[in-house]
Amino acid sequence: MTETTAPPTQYDGLSADAFWSRIAPHLRRYLGLCEVSLEEGQRIYDAAEEEPLSERRIQEIMDYVKKCRINQMKLNEEQG
Numbered sequence: 001m002t003e004t005t006a007p008p009t010q011y012d013g014l015s016a017d018a019f020w021s022r023i024a025p026h027l028r029r030y031l032g033l034c035e036v037s038l039e040e041g042q043r044i045y046d047a048a049e050e051e052p053l054s055e056r057r058i059q060e061i062m063d064y065v066k067k068c069r070i071n072q073m074k075l076n077e078e079q080g
Contacts, residue, residue, distance in 0.1 A: 011019040028034040
């Protein structure tokens with residue numbers, strides 16, 4: 001029969017709760033599960049390559065925006 005051991009209760013002198021309170025924000029960021037700061041977002045935006053849009057794609061976007069606006073106007077009219 002194999003012996004099972006309980007997980008450690010201290011990590012670098014910290015309790016398990018204190019350890020996870022300290023490490024969780026870093027882990028979320030590493031996994032991409034948290035929002036970036038405005039400065040980080042600006043750096044990402046500035047580093048992104050420019051991607052030209054075709055006239056067709058621009059028209060598709062504009063049609064979508066117009067459709068959403070019309071739907072919102074209809075919803076507002078129904079709500080009175």
